[in-house]
Amino acid sequence: MNKAYLLTPAEWRVVRTHRGRNMTGQPALTTDDGKTYYWCYGTQPDKKALRKIARKCPVKAAMAYLRLYEYNPPDTWPKGYVRPVPRGKA
Secondary structure (H helix, E strand, O other), X not given: OOOOOOOOXXXXXXXXXXXXXXHHOOOEEEOOOXXXXXXXOOOOOOHHHHHHHXXXXXXXXXXXXXXXXXXXXXXXXXXXXXXXXXXXXX
16 A cells, blocks of 8 residues: 655755756755755855845745856756856857
């Protein structure tokens, strides 16, 4: 007999983080205070940009990222090293 399986908060966070990765095309990173943001590997955003895009909820962080930066299609990020392109400059 199958039983309903409820996801733990940690499992839901993983699901939302992967959703945000698909939304932005960038890898997910975490700040010291536990906020998630999406940015390429090898570089870090400045403090001002980080305040604008880092959120506790990974999906909200992805939406904040997409308000400022363009989506990176999967075929352009071989290893997550594609720098974010500001909106309107692509």
